[in-house]
Amino acid sequence: MQAGHEVDVVAAQLGNSTTSSVAAALWYPYRAYPEADVTRWSATTYEVLCRLTSDPSAGVRMRLGRELFRQHTADPWWRGAVPELGRVPDERLPTGYVDGYELSVPVVDMAMHLPWLHGQLETAGVTVRTRHVDDLAGAFDDVDVVVNCPGLGSRELIHDRTLTPVRGQVIVVAQVGLTEWLLDQSVPEQLTYVVPRSDTVLLGGTAEEDDEELSVRPETTAGILKRCIELVPALEKAPILSQRVGLRPGRPSVRLETGFIDRGPVVHCYGHGGAGVTLSYGCAEDVAALVSGLS
Secondary structure, three states, X not given: OOOOOOOEEEEOOOHHHOHHHOOOOEOOOXXXXXXXXXXXXXXXXXXHHHHHOOOHHHOEEEEEXXXXXXXXXOOOOOHHHOOOOEEOOHHHOOXXXXXXXXXXXXXXXXXXXXXXXXXXXXXXXXXXXXXXXXXXXXXXXXXXXEEEOOHHHXXXXXXXXXXXXXXXXXXXXXXXXXXXXXXXXXXXXXXXXXXXXXXXXXXXXXXXXXXXXXXOOHHHHHHHHHHHHXXXXXXHHOOEEEEEEEXXXXXXXXXXXXXXEOOEEEEEEEOOOOOHHHHXXXXXXXXXXXXXXXX
């Protein structure tokens, strides 16, 4: 729409029913490839989200935080996407950790940001409809180009079997005065992260491949709480407000390219792993350019 196109949005689910509503939405290029493109998309999104901090209704804040390591670690491959990245001083490392990154990144409160995005669409005159699409050809009614971005849904919609569900379980607790985020990926399937928002704190988490169970597992909740409280003892008294599960759309690489079916051209944009928010505005910029090239 901002590029001069007439746009309709069709989605099977909206708002609180989406995987995006479960996301920690901490800017971080997690489980998304290829590295060069992801770094570029992440850098663009970082800049856009920084600007959105000036609009309180968008739900974006800059938060200082740290990723902690149990062994000495080189700078991350996405280092070029952020203006500054420092090392955590030894005296600030918790027991058991020997290294850490320290940086300020956008944190997006999805409970605010998703309604804000919907409002932006309404203001721009975009029609948003809830509808299940089971055949991509059927999406071409009265349109010239289809943008295919259903996340994990591309397994069924276009039979992309390279997609893998990566289960994430999180806990939302009441704020206890936290302002800084923490992340530990030492155990890949049992992530530890503490992401403060304005009124809540999101605790995680898991990264369980080929696991599509959407029910909350009590034993997983207990493990998340134990790990997070060990890092941040103040969380022990934080009331639990909710527990959520979402499925990340894992893929060997993000698919962002033009394709064609009998009905017309398609721009594919899916497979963002655990970095959907982090890549969002960067990928959207490329999608708009591809659509303009087809129009």
